[in-house]
Amino acid sequence: MASVKTRPKQVNYLSKNFTGFKSDLMEFAKTYFPTSYADFNESSPGMMFIEMASYVGDVLSFYIDEQFRESLLVYAEERKTIFDIAQSYGYKPIMAAPAVANIDFFQTVPATGTGANVKPDYRYGHLVKIGSTIESEEYSRTFRTLSEVDFKHSSSMDNTNADIYELDEDGVTPTKYLLKKSCKAVSGTEKTETFEFTTAVAYDQIKLGHGPVLEILSVKDSDGNDWYEVESLAQDIIYDDVVNDAEFDENLAAYNETTPYILKLIRTQKRYKTKIDIDKRTILQFGSGTATSADEEVIPNPTTVGNSFTNSNYLNNNSALDPANFLTTSVYGSAPTQTTLTVVYTIGGGIESNVPSNTITTKRSLITSINSSGLDSALVRESFRSIAVNNPVPATGGRGEESLKEIKENTRQYFQAQNRSVSKEDYITRIYNLPPKFGNIAKVYITQDDQINAGEGVIQEQTITQQTLDEFGGEIPISKVQQRMPNPMALNFYVLGFNHNKKLTAVNQATKRNIKTYLGPYRILTDAVNLKDAYVINIGVRFSIYVKKGFNKQEVILKAINNVRDYFDPDKWQINQPIILADIAYEISLVDGVNNVVPPVANNPSGNLVVVDNKFNQANGYSGNIYDIQSATKNGIVYPSLDPAIFELKFPEIDIVGKVLGDY
Amino acid sequence: MALENPRTTTVRLRDKDPDSKIGVVLPIRKGQNGFFKQSSTLLEQTKSNLKNLLLTVKGERLAQPEFGSNIYNVLFENMDSGFSKKIEDSIREAVAKWLPHVILNAVIIDASHNTNTVNISVQYSLVNDAKALDSLSLNLMRAGD
Numbered sequence: 001m002a003s004v005k006t007r008p009k010q011v012n013y014l015s016k017n018f019t020g021f022k023s024d025l026m027e028f029a030k031t032y033f034p035t036s037y038a039d040f041n042e043s044s045p046g047m048m049f050i051e052m053a054s055y056v057g058d059v060l061s062f063y064i065d066e067q068f069r070e071s072l073l074v075y076a077e078e079r080k081t082i083f084d085i086a087q088s089y090g091y092k093p094i095m096a097a098p099a100v101a102n103i104d105f106f107q108t109v110p111a112t113g114t115g116a117n118v119k120p121d122y123r124y125g126h127l128v129k130i131g132s133t134i135e136s137e138e139y140s141r142t143f144r145t146l147s148e149v150d151f152k153h154s155s156s157m158d159n160t161n162a163d164i165y166e167l168d169e170d171g172v173t174p175t176k177y178l179l180k181k182s183c184k185a186v187s188g189t190e191k192t193e194t195f196e197f198t199t200a201v202a203y204d205q206i207k208l209g210h211g212p213v214l215e216i217l218s219v220k221d222s223d224g225n226d227w228y229e230v231e232s233l234a235q236d237i238i239y240d241d242v243v244n245d246a247e248f249d250e251n252l253a254a255y256n257e258t259t260p261y262i263l264k265l266i267r268t269q270k271r272y273k274t275k276i277d278i279d280k281r282t283i284l285q286f287g288s289g290t291a292t293s294a295d296e297e298v299i300p301n302p303t304t305v306g307n308s309f310t311n312s313n314y315l316n317n318n319s320a321l322d323p324a325n326f327l328t329t330s331v332y333g334s335a336p337t338q339t340t341l342t343v344v345y346t347i348g349g350g351i352e353s354n355v356p357s358n359t360i361t362t363k364r365s366l367i368t369s370i371n372s373s374g375l376d377s378a379l380v381r382e383s384f385r386s387i388a389v390n391n392p393v394p395a396t397g398g399r400g401e402e403s404l405k406e407i408k409e410n411t412r413q414y415f416q417a418q419n420r421s422v423s424k425e426d427y428i429t430r431i432y433n434l435p436p437k438f439g440n441i442a443k444v445y446i447t448q449d450d451q452i453n454a455g456e457g458v459i460q461e462q463t464i465t466q467q468t469l470d471e472f473g474g475e476i477p478i479s480k481v482q483q484r485m486p487n488p489m490a491l492n493f494y495v496l497g498f499n500h501n502k503k504l505t506a507v508n509q510a511t512k513r514n515i516k517t518y519l520g521p522y523r524i525l526t527d528a529v530n531l532k533d534a535y536v537i538n539i540g541v542r543f544s545i546y547v548k549k550g551f552n553k554q555e556v557i558l559k560a561i562n563n564v565r566d567y568f569d570p571d572k573w574q575i576n577q578p579i580i581l582a583d584i585a586y587e588i589s590l591v592d593g594v595n596n597v598v599p600p601v602a603n604n605p606s607g608n609l610v611v612v613d614n615k616f617n618q619a620n621g622y623s624g625n626i627y628d629i630q631s632a633t634k635n636g637i638v639y640p641s642l643d644p645a646i647f648e649l650k651f652p653e654i655d656i657v658g659k660v661l662g663d664y
Numbered sequence: 665m666a667l668e669n670p671r672t673t674t675v676r677l678r679d680k681d682p683d684s685k686i687g688v689v690l691p692i693r694k695g696q697n698g699f700f701k702q703s704s705t706l707l708e709q710t711k712s713n714l715k716n717l718l719l720t721v722k723g724e725r726l727a728q729p730e731f732g733s734n735i736y737n738v739l740f741e742n743m744d745s746g747f748s749k750k751i752e753d754s755i756r757e758a759v760a761k762w763l764p765h766v767i768l769n770a771v772i773i774d775a776s777h778n779t780n781t782v783n784i785s786v787q788y789s790l791v792n793d794a795k796a797l798d799s800l801s802l803n804l805m806r807a808g809d
Contacts, residue, residue, distance in 0.1 A: 018727045036702075039687030042731050043713040043720075043762050046688040046700075055726055 016061045021054035073408055080278050082404050087275055090231060091414040093407045095212030095280045096349030098186040099141075099398030101360055101391045103134065105149045105181050108165050108386040110379055111174045120162045120177035123375055124383045125151025129367040131217070134185060134389045136359040143185035143360055143395070144346065147437070151179045153257070154500065185360070187353035187398060188214045188346030200337035202288035210347045211281035212401065217344040219272065219284070221336060227270045231419070233287050233332040237521060240266045241438070244510055255508035258497070259439035263514040265521070271333040280401065284343070287333025353398035360391040421522040427491070434518050439511025442498045445534055445575035445644045449490035489526055494534035494575055494644040504570060504648050506533040534575045535645035538615040538622040539629070540655040541568075543588055544600045547663040551593030557658045559591040564656050568649035575646045579638040585609040588658075595664060606630070612638050612647075615655060622650060679705040690715055707796050710766055714786065714800050717762050718755060733758035739782060739806055748773035755786065765791045780806040 009032055012024045029037050029050070039046055070081040073089075086093055105128060112121035128149040135142050154160035159181070166176035195206045219227035228238045241263055242248050244256040252262060275283040366387060372380050402410065421427045424446045431444050457480055469476065495515070499505040507515075512531045519529060541564055547556045567587050585597045588610075599607045612633075618624040625645070632639045640647065649655050685702040690712040695701035703709035720732035734754040741747065752771045759766050767789045774783040784802040789795070 022727075035681075035684045037685065037687060039703075039709050039713070041713055041763065042725075042728055043717040044687045044709070045690050045692060045712055045716055048716075049688070051726065051728075 015057070016065075018051075018054045018058040021057035022050060025050045025053055073411060076408070077404075079404060082407055083276060083278050086407050086411040089411050089415045090419070091407075091411040092274065093276050093402055095276060095401045096214060096347075097397060097399045098188050098214045098346070098349040099143075099353035099355065099395035101143055101185050101187075101355070101395035102393055103143070103145065103183055103185045103360060104390050104392055105151075105183065106386070106388040106390075107151050107179050107383060108176050109151070109179055109383055110176055118174055120179060122152045122179075124370070124379060125160075125179060126368045126370050126384060126387060127152065128387070129369065132366045132368075133190070133364040134360055134366075135362040135364045136355040136391075137362050138359050139352070139355045141187050141348070141353050141355050141360075141395075142189050142364060143187050144190070146184045146186060147435075149181050149183050151181060186214070186346075187355075187395065188348045190217070190344060190346050192342060192344050195341045195343065197336040197339050197341065200335040202335055203285060203332075204335050205283050205285045206341070206343075207277065208282045208284070208343065208345060210345075211279070212347060212349065213282040214346045214349050216274065216282070216284075217346060218342075219344075220342050221270070221339040223339065225270055227272055227336075227341065228268055230271045230273055230333075233271065233273055233285070236267050236269070236271070236333070237265050238268060238271070239518075240264055249510075252510040252513065255439075255510040259508060259510035259514065261437045261514075262510060263434075263438050263517045265517060269334045282345075286335050289332065289334045349398055350400050351398055353395065355391070355395045357391055357394045360395070361389060363387065363389060419522070420524065421519065421527075422524065426522075427493070427519070430519060430522055431493070431495070431515060434515060438514040438518070439507065440497045441495055441507065441511065441515070442504060442570070443494075443496040443534065443573075443575050443646060445494040447492045447494070447644065449487040449492050449528070449530060451485055451487050490528035490530060492530045492532055492644075494532050496534050496536065496575070496646065498570070502570065503650055504536045504646060507531075535625050535641065535643055536623040536648050537625050537627045537640070537645050538650045538655075539579075539647050540613040540615050540657065541584065541649065542600045542602075542604075542611040542613065542657045542659075543584070543609070544598050544659045544661050545588060545594050546596040546598065547660050548593050548595045549663050551663070553660045553663065556591060556593035557660050560588045560594060561652075561656045561658050563587040563591055564658075565649070565652040568647070568652070570648065573646060573648070575644050576640050577646070578640060579612055579647055581608050581610045581612070581633075581636045581638065598661065600659070606633065608633065608636060615650065623648075679707075687712070706765075707790060707793070707798050710763070710788070710790065711798055711800055713763060714759070714766065714788065715802070717758055718784075718786075718800075718802060731762060735784075735804070739804060743775055743777060747775055751775075751782065751784065755784070759788075767791060767794060769797065782806065 009028075011028075015021045015024050026040050030040075037046055041047065069075045070078055071085075073082070073085045076082045076085060083093055107126060109120050109122065109124040111118050113119050128145065130145055130148055132145045132149075133142050134145070151160060161180040162177045163180070164174040164176075165178035167173060168175045191208075191210050193209055197204070216229060219229075221227065230236075230238060241261040244252055244260055244262045246253040248262060252259075269287070269289055272284045272286050275285060277283055368384060368387070370380060370384075417426075421430050427446055428444050431441055434441060464476065472480070493515070495507045495512070496504045497507040497511065515531060516529065523529065543560070543564070545557070545560060547553050564584060564587065567584055588594060588597050597609055599609055600611050603613075604611050612629050614627045614629050615622045616624055616626045627641060627645075629638055632641070638647070682704060685704060686706060686709040687703055688700045689703045689709065693701050703712065717731075718733050718735055721736045722732040722734060723729050725731040734757070735751055738747070738750045738754055741750065751773050755771055756768060759768055768786060769789060770785075770787040772785040772787075774785075776782070782804045784804065785799060786801075787797060787799045789797050
């Protein structure tokens with residue numbers, strides 16, 4: 001019997017809504033069931049079934065659309081899905097941001113010395129450690145210090161002001177000084193929770209009892225080991241710091257005044273990552289490893305990496321390597337077992353933590369230290385009691401949770417950044433982000449490295465002789481001439497720091513080492529980084545003005561000098577930034593009473609409106625770098641040297657010379 | 665014998681074909697061939713459709729808010745002299761819009777104050793066969809169980 005070949009029924013997959021499904025089902029019935037059903041009037045009971053099926057189709061379509069929409073960050077609307085997607089991209093939604101306050105710390109110390117040499121006895125200066133808590137009693141808000149306050153030390157980045165606090169009976173000789181230092185503090189109430197762990201559970205999670213969490217301060221197990229927060233459990237290297245002393249490195253210890261800590265990278269299996277739940281609470285997730293020793297450094301070999309096939313056929317299968325191999329190691333960190341974890345964290349934040357000025361005045365828990373050997377114990381106690389705090393400006397930055405829209409936008413921005421240094425700006429921002437305790441970086445400038453093409457056949461002589469010219473037949477190809485070639489694999493970082501007087505100076509070796517360590521995890525593998533010192537070209541400025549009638553000439557010239565000083569403020573100046581003479585003249589002309597800025601007569605062959613001179617005498621405290629400013633001045637702009645350099649007005653008191661030629 | 669091309673067949677021819685079905689009839693119940701009982705003629709099917717139309721309140725039907733009649737809205741108004749007229753108008757308006765192939769020959773409304781009931785009798789025929797008559801009776805209660 002011949003088989004009957006039936007054509008498959010045609011189904012339209014394009015309909016998505018009630019009307020579309022209804023129309024398709026009607027068409028389907030007309031096409032395939034013409035003798036079974038023919039009444040397509042709305043009033044027909046049979047249409048009720050078609051419409052019910054269309055209804056189901058519409059609902060299913062809605063949920064498919066909904067599911068798809070929720071899988072895309074841009075279109076997602078459900079709070080849970082936005083949280084999940086954001087965190088899968090590595091962005092943690094901010095549930096609350098703490099307020100940040102600038103806190104002035106005060107302390108009295110006795111005077112030491114006699115006669116003209118009376119000065120504060122800094123030996124009585126206490127060290128207030130990071131994490132000390134202070135309070136705004138009026139607003140019931142606690143703040144935690146973010147940096148050390150060391151009254152003993154003073155630098156341009158961390159200045160200690162000393163004022164006379166008390167005089168002796170003669171009313172002349174100081175007996176006590178008031179020291180003042182500043183540091184930043186963040187709001188937040190500290191909480192401590194403990195969690196028991198018995199048998200190891202892979203990827204175990206714990207949920208903190210309070211929220212929103214601002215920061216996890218520490219996680220310690222029963223044995224006193226620290227557990228470290230990482231971006232993802234696969235990250236096994238974290239930053240740690242060591243005190244820069246002779247025990248660590250004799251050579252680097254010479255710079256411990258300005259670089260008190262050395263940054264180092266350590267590998268750890270005791271780590272966790274955090275997730276934010278939609279109820280604003282924080283979840284800590286641990287790894288899967290159970291080994292007691294650090295076994296992350298699994299050397300790839302046929303037993304640790306690969307699949308389990310015993311013959312070579314799998315080579316033809318384009319098989320992926322079995323990632324499960326790694327699950328038996330601690331590459332995702334250890335799972336805590338038979339221990340108790342103590343988690344210390346801060347909660348709070350929000351707009352309420354932005355307390356007004358002069359309200360953070362209560363010391364709550366100061367962690368201090370002092371080397372009291374050889375000191376009067378009564379004075380030590382008195383100096384400790386004298387420590388006081390205040391916030392001269394209101395605390396700012398506190399805010400509530402991010403809106404869903406903000407989370408979406410921030411996630412996209414975070415994902416694009418990739419937490420890697422790729423562009424020049426990425427590197428610059430990253431270096432400026434190095435905490436000051438690892439050394440101060442005032443200026444950074446980045447250029448591509450270059451090198452001389454000293455390949456085969458390239459003429460090595462600096463001067464081309466007639467003989468060489470003849471050898472090439474009178475015309476030398478450019479490829480044979482020694483020239484500088486860009487090296488795409490390396491970057492030159494020109495850096496400068498400030499000394500204790502906030503003058504530009506070369507960065508010490510300890511700080512350079514910290515920069516290299518710090519950049520390591522963010523650096524692209526093929527980017528070699530050369531850290532170099534930028535040149536400092538010290539300058540002086542001369543100008544002449546006419547003053548308007550009726551103005552005090554002395555006052556006007558002082559204001560003009562101040563404007564020039566502000567123009568050359570080292571905080572605003574950058575490496576390789578040219579000096580535009582017209583800008584300086586404009587700044588001078590802004591002073592009330594200045595009628596006209598005219599070119600100085602003396603030593604000004606080009607007749608520039610303002611004259612810039614090179615100051616280089618090392619004996620006078622200048623950098624020693626000689627620079628031909630006259631040749632470097634084109635069309636009223638003083639260009640820096642080809643080698644990255646920065647102009648610095650080192651001693652504004654004597655380096656700015658202004659003259660009033662008269663008034664009219 | 666099945667028709668060769670049912671999609672283009674006229675109603676008259678389809679009604680004469682005993683194997684050709686029109687639609688599902690009310691009340692919905694099991695048919696002889698195992699599925700729902702179906703009608704074989706347009707007149708027979710129209711009775712179910714008319715019943716379905718008149719007993720559906722406007723706004724009740726999903727995605728067809730205009731489908732139905734106003735009978736139930738009128739039913740609970742005062743039983744004054746214009747009551748029957750309003751119900752008849754509701755029926756005629758609904759039929760004109762949703763069943764244009766139906767000719768309403770007579771609409772008889774019998775409203776009873778005592779029993780709080782309204783009996784509706786509709787006599788109708790089809791546009792394509794005005795001689796084929798049928799009627800539908802609806803017994804509606806204004807209140808009660």
